[in-house]
Amino acid sequence: MEQILDTRERILQATIELIMEKGFKGATTRAIAQKAGVNEITLFRHFNNKKGIVKAVIEKVSYVPSLSKVLKEKVEWDLEKDLMMFSKLYQQLLDENRDLIMIGLKEAALFSELQQQMTDIPRQLKERLMEYLNSMREKGILIETNVEAQAMALIWMNFSFFMSRSQHDNKITDLTEEEFLKNTVSVLARGLTL
Known part of the structure; x- marks a missing residue:
């Protein structure tokens, strides 16, 4: 379970950093996955799509x-x-x-x-x-x-x-x-x- 939270948290943190650098449009799922050190499939497994990631980021902050x-x-x-x-x-x-x-x-x-x-x-x-x-x-x-x-x-x-x-x-x-x-x-x- 800790591994799941760790991965999820890395994805959220990567998303926040990319949004700060490039805005929401520039924070693509490919860029988020790369920055978080995961593949896009892992990202989609945790959040389904970019909308799910953005929703989780907004809930986090x-x-x-x-x-x-x-x-x-x-x-x-x-x-x-x-x-x-x-x-x-x-x-x-x-x-x-x-x-x-x-x-x-x-x-x-x-x-x-x-x-x-x-x-x-x-x-x-x-x-x-x-x-x-x-x-x-x-x-x-x-x-x-x-x-x-x-x-x-x-x-x-x-x-x-x-x-x-x-x-x-x-x-x-x-x-x-x-x-x-x-x-x-x-x-x-x-x-x-x-």
Whole structure:
């Protein structure tokens, strides 16, 4: 079993490296197999096709499991503290995956399967946030509101800051990540708390 995981992991790592070097289109199954030190038949045995490999790569680098775990295990049921904790981790995970995210955004329109998988990440994140916000409402902490709209506001606020910094560094604002999150999360939390 360890050999299977080892081979699978080598294929995924080779795919990530090739995507970073050549984009999704340039990461052909032949190039992936060569870089991973396996033949294409082994690659297809593990993943069926390139779509399967791309799906596995996106699942591997997805930040949803980490953020979901935080929303289940680390919450203090203090809206501002919880949203700040979530936002800081979200920023960290976006930053760690910056290159793949930027390549994915650039090339998603070219590959329908990539576009669908990239859409699944924020959708799943929205669902986890909605669960948290609904729990806060049931506890009598959150005002009556459209929790989907509030979850998306938090996601978009964070992702927009990440994109602005990724594309423009600090040419638009000199606010640090800490200053930005402290102010925006605070206002959002105050507006949603009973």
